Amino acid sequence: MKILLIQPSGAIHRFRVGSFPKSLRYAPLTITTLAALVPPDVEAQVEVVDEGVQLVDFEARPDLVGITIITGTSKRGYAIADHFRRRGIPVVIGGVHATLTPDEAAQHADCVVTGFGEETWPQLLRDFKAGKMQKRYAAFRPPSFKGYPHARRDLLKKDGYVTTATVWATRGCLNECDFCSIPATWGQSFYRRPPEDVCAEIAALPGNEFILVDPSPMEDPPYAKDLFREVRKLGKKWFGLSTTKIGKDPELMKIVGESGCKGLLIGFESVNQMSIGDIGKDHNTVGFYLDLVKQMHDHGIGCQACFVFGLDEDRLDVFKRTVDFCDRAHVDLPRFSTYTPFPGTAAFRKLDAQKRIITYDWGLYDVEHVVVEPMRMTSDQLRDGLHWAWNQAYRPASIARRLLGSRTSTLFAIPLNLGYRAYAQRLPEMSDRVLLDDVNEGIPAA
Ligand code: B12
Ligand code: SF4
Known part of the structure; x- marks a missing residue:
C-alpha cells in the first residue's frame, strides 16, 4: 500500500x-x-x-x-x-x-x-x-505515550530546513486563553511523555541542537524539572516554548538554563493589563515582564516575545508602546500578530455573537491578516500598525540595541533577527499575495 x-x-x-x-x-x-x-x-x-x-x-x-x-x-x-x-x-x-x-x-x-x-x-x-x-x-484521550515511535525524519526533504531536529514531550495546555486553538481542540488537558523516552529520541538526533515544539511544557513544573535535568545530561542546546509562569519559579528557570536552553518563545500577548484580562491569560502580569526577560537573560536564555494587536483595549499607541517595550527589555526576537478568532475558541464565539468577524475566509487566518473589526481603531490602522511594528522592531539599530542588551548567544540570534527582518520587509507584499492566493495553484485543472 x-x-x-x-x-x-x-x-x-x-x-x-x-x-x-x-x-x-x-x-x-x-x-x-x-x-x-x-x-x-x-x-x-x-x-x-x-x-x-x-x-x-x-x-x-x-x-x-x-x-x-x-x-x-x-x-x-x-x-x-x-x-x-x-x-x-x-x-x-x-x-x-x-x-x-x-x-x-x-x-x-x-x-x-x-x-x-x-x-x-x-x-x-x-x-x-x-x-x-x-x-x-x-x-479525545491519547493512549500512554510510553515507548512512542520516533518521528520519521528520514522521509523529509532535509535541505529545506534550518533543522530537522524537532521533538515533542507533552501535548495540550492547562490554560484557556480565549484565542487559542489548543484548549479548544484538546480541552484543558496536559499529557506527558516519559522524560527518558524524550531524551532517547533527542540523543538519536543528529547535531548538537534541537527544538522542543510543545506549546507549554512548563505547565507541570515537577515534570518539567525532571525532563530538563535529564536533557542537561545530553549536553545539547535547545529552543522551545513556555508561558510567563517560568519567571515565578526560580528553580525551574535555573534548571532550564542549565539544561542548554538558548531561547524560549513566550506569549506576552499585550503590554495592556486590561487586554490580558480580556483574553483570559491571567497568569501574565505586565508589570513583571521586564523582570522575566532579565531573569531569562541572566540564565543565558534568549527571549522570543509574542504580542497580539487588535485586542479590545488596544488604542493607536499600542504599537509604539510594544516596540518600545521590546527595545527596553532587550527582547531577542519580537513577534507580532493580529487577534485571530480560530473556530471553536471562546474568542470566535464572542466576536461572532458581536458580529465583528470581518471574514470567514480561513486562508486569512494566518495571524498576520485583520479578520476582526477592532474596537478602538479601524482595521486599516490595525494592519498598518502591525506592519509598522514589525519594521520598526527589525531596523538594524533596534536589532543591535536589543541584542547588545540581551547578552545571550548572538550565534543564534543574529541569523534569526536577519530572517525576521527579511520577513518584516516583505510582510505587506506577502499579505496582499495571500489575499490574491489561488488555492488551486499548481493543481491541474479538473
Ligand atoms: C510546531 C508548531 C508549528 C511549527 C510547525 C508546524 C507544523 N504544522 O508542524 C511552525 C513554527 C512552522 C508553526 C507555524 C505556525 N503555526 Co503552529 N504549531 C505548532 C505546534 C506548537 C505543535 C504542532 C505539532 O507538531 N504537534 C505534534 C504533532 C504530533 O501533533 P499534531 O500536529 O496535533 O498531530 C496529531 C493529531 O492532531 C492528529 N493529526 C493531525 N493531523 C492529522 C492528519 C491525519 C490524516 C490524521 C489521521 C491525524 C492527524 O494525529 C497526530 C498524532 O496525535 C501547534 C500546537 C499543537 N499542539 O498543535 C501549533 C499550532 C498548530 N500552530 C498554530 C498557528 C496559528 C501557527 C501559525 C499561523 C503561527 C504564525 N505566527 O505564523 C504558523 C502557520 C504555519 C503554516 N504552515 O501555515 C495554531 C493553529 C491554530 C489553528 N486553528 O489554525 C496551533 C494549534 C497553536 C495554537 N496556539 O493555537 N507551528
Ligand atoms: S498558555 Fe499558550 S498554549 Fe496555553 S492556552 Fe494560552 S496561548 Fe494556548
Whole structure:
C-alpha cells in the first residue's frame, strides 16, 4: 500500500510562492509522526510532503492520501484533497482544524480523523486495507505515550530546513486563553511523555541542537524539572516554548538554563493589563515582564516575545508602546500578530455573537491578516500598525540595541533577527499575495 502524507501551506509559507526564509523554517512533526505511527502489518510505503519546502506531485497515484490541516492551511488542504478525490484516490483529513470543524472537512474527505491519531490512524489503515474504512474516527484521550515511535525524519526533504531536529514531550495546555486553538481542540488537558523516552529520541538526533515544539511544557513544573535535568545530561542546546509562569519559579528557570536552553518563545500577548484580562491569560502580569526577560537573560536564555494587536483595549499607541517595550527589555526576537478568532475558541464565539468577524475566509487566518473589526481603531490602522511594528522592531539599530542588551548567544540570534527582518520587509507584499492566493495553484485543472 502507498500512503502520501501532505502538510499543505498557506501562500506566505508555500514553496516557490511564499518567501518565508529558510532560517526560520524547522521541520514539521505532524506528518513525520503519522508516518511513524503506520503499523508494520499494513505493509505500507510512506511518502511525506511539506508544501513549505517542496511541491506536491499532483500526478502521483498513492492508494491513500492523508492531509493535516490547521485553519490557515485548510483551504489549500481542501483543494489538494478535491484534486486527489477527483482522480479516485481516497483522502483522509485530520489535525487541529479538522477537529474543530469536522463537518466542513468531511465535504472534502472520505474520512475525517478528529483528536489524537495515535490509535485511530493505525486502526483506520487496517480498516482501509480490509476495505472497510469508516467516515469518522475520533479520540479525545491519547493512549500512554510510553515507548512512542520516533518521528520519521528520514522521509523529509532535509535541505529545506534550518533543522530537522524537532521533538515533542507533552501535548495540550492547562490554560484557556480565549484565542487559542489548543484548549479548544484538546480541552484543558496536559499529557506527558516519559522524560527518558524524550531524551532517547533527542540523543538519536543528529547535531548538537534541537527544538522542543510543545506549546507549554512548563505547565507541570515537577515534570518539567525532571525532563530538563535529564536533557542537561545530553549536553545539547535547545529552543522551545513556555508561558510567563517560568519567571515565578526560580528553580525551574535555573534548571532550564542549565539544561542548554538558548531561547524560549513566550506569549506576552499585550503590554495592556486590561487586554490580558480580556483574553483570559491571567497568569501574565505586565508589570513583571521586564523582570522575566532579565531573569531569562541572566540564565543565558534568549527571549522570543509574542504580542497580539487588535485586542479590545488596544488604542493607536499600542504599537509604539510594544516596540518600545521590546527595545527596553532587550527582547531577542519580537513577534507580532493580529487577534485571530480560530473556530471553536471562546474568542470566535464572542466576536461572532458581536458580529465583528470581518471574514470567514480561513486562508486569512494566518495571524498576520485583520479578520476582526477592532474596537478602538479601524482595521486599516490595525494592519498598518502591525506592519509598522514589525519594521520598526527589525531596523538594524533596534536589532543591535536589543541584542547588545540581551547578552545571550548572538550565534543564534543574529541569523534569526536577519530572517525576521527579511520577513518584516516583505510582510505587506506577502499579505496582499495571500489575499490574491489561488488555492488551486499548481493543481491541474479538473
Ligand atoms: C510546531 C508548531 C508549528 C511549527 C510547525 C508546524 C507544523 N504544522 O508542524 C511552525 C513554527 C512552522 C508553526 C507555524 C505556525 N503555526 Co503552529 N504549531 C505548532 C505546534 C506548537 C505543535 C504542532 C505539532 O507538531 N504537534 C505534534 C504533532 C504530533 O501533533 P499534531 O500536529 O496535533 O498531530 C496529531 C493529531 O492532531 C492528529 N493529526 C493531525 N493531523 C492529522 C492528519 C491525519 C490524516 C490524521 C489521521 C491525524 C492527524 O494525529 C497526530 C498524532 O496525535 C501547534 C500546537 C499543537 N499542539 O498543535 C501549533 C499550532 C498548530 N500552530 C498554530 C498557528 C496559528 C501557527 C501559525 C499561523 C503561527 C504564525 N505566527 O505564523 C504558523 C502557520 C504555519 C503554516 N504552515 O501555515 C495554531 C493553529 C491554530 C489553528 N486553528 O489554525 C496551533 C494549534 C497553536 C495554537 N496556539 O493555537 N507551528
Ligand atoms: S498558555 Fe499558550 S498554549 Fe496555553 S492556552 Fe494560552 S496561548 Fe494556548
